[in-house]
Amino acid sequence: MVTLGDVAKQANVSKMTVSRVINHPEQVTDELKQLVFTAMRQLDYRPNVAAKALANNRTQVIKFFILEDIDTVEPYYMNLLFGIASGLDKKQYALQLVTKNNFDLGGSDGYIITGARYEDYEWIDRLEKPVVIFGENRNGYDFVDTDNKQGTTLATEYAIAKNYQSIVFLGIDVKEPFEYSREAGYINTLQKHQKLPQIYRMGNHSHETEQFIRDHWRQFATNTAFIVASDRMALGVIRGLQAQNANIPTDFGIIGFDGVFLDQVTNPKLSTVRQPVQDMGQLAAEMLLRKIDQNGAPQGEKLIPPELMIRGTMRQ
Structure with missing residues (x-):
């Protein structure tokens, strides 16, 4: 041997x-x-990874909890999983995926959790192994996320610079830190330019935003830009405007948020705030492994700058 x-x-x-x-x-x-x-x-x-794990009293397994429904059409989580796996692979760790409908069976050395909502923190508080949250949180947990506030700031500033007179925010109807941050970037930017915010909230589904545009079409004058909290919702905005024969981007502009796949398949192609999802997943894995090595010592927060991608749904 x-x-x-x-x-x-x-x-x-x-x-x-x-x-x-x-x-x-x-x-x-x-x-x-x-x-x-x-x-x-x-x-x-x-x-011999198994022997090494046994000697160190570790399992060499990290569990990744996804606590929200996974849209199989949108490969956001595929990119995230690839990033986390890349970070874990450097230390010969295996990744176990756990969805919200499954029980936490078997051992692990720590947890990466995404999609956590306010009511989830009661059981997360009881976890005995190190935890890193993927996504902003205000419960004191270490986390990795996009700088959501900066993202919508960039989008709103761009819409103002391109002389859209009315700028509307379509947000996700959840009371969560990432959504508050996205709305804050929009609100603060409009206030700086002495403009009044217009915010509408709904579910994170394209059919809801499409129906919203159809139902409220007459209240949106030409020269309006929509800053939208997700690409999925922005897709519905495009469809709703096209159903009214609206001129995109001359009369109506749209900027989404995510930059994972959907922005590439719309027609016209969607302008968006791109999150570096794979890089963020790798950073979350590295943060958790450091936390394990340091016996659970706090790691703080890591906000990753997003990138504004301007394509066919905005004036250039």
Whole structure:
């Protein structure tokens, strides 16, 4: 059986270096990693992750809880899962997906939780392993999220700069921090420019925003821009305006929020506030692994700057 020493001899490095490459690759140069990985492939050496976990009294498993319905058409969670898995893979951790309809069975070393609502924190408080929340929260938990306020600030500033006279915000009807932040970016920007906010809230579904536009069509004058809290909702706005033969983007502009797939398939293509979802997932995984290594020490919050993507639904 190939041993760690065999790999070290093949790569012409010390056993300590091989161990560091396997267990702490971020502490080793790319050149050394390449030497060791090449030797491992040549010798068909595979680290015994199970033995390592047993020795460290760990499971090498991280559980990812999704506490909201997953829209199978929108690959937001596929991008997020890929990012989390990439972050965990660096430390040979396995990812276990747990949806809100399943029980928490089996052991793990920690949890990443997304879609948490106010009523969920009662049971989250009882979890004994380290937790990182994916998404803004005001319950004192470590979290990773987009800078939601900055995102809608960028969108609203752009709409004002392009001389849309009326700027309307369509928000998600949830009392959650990410939505408050998105609304705050919009409100603060309008107030800075001495304009009055117009906010409407509804479910995060395209059919609801489409029906909203149909029902309220006459109250929106030409030269209106809609700042929308999700791309899914923005898709409904496009459909509703097109049903009225509205001229997009000359008379009506739309900016969504997410930038994951849906913005690419609308016609015209949707302007949006893009979240770097894969990068955020990887950061959430890295934050949790640091927390585990530091025996649950607080990690704080990480807000990632979004990017405004201007396409066919806004004047350029």
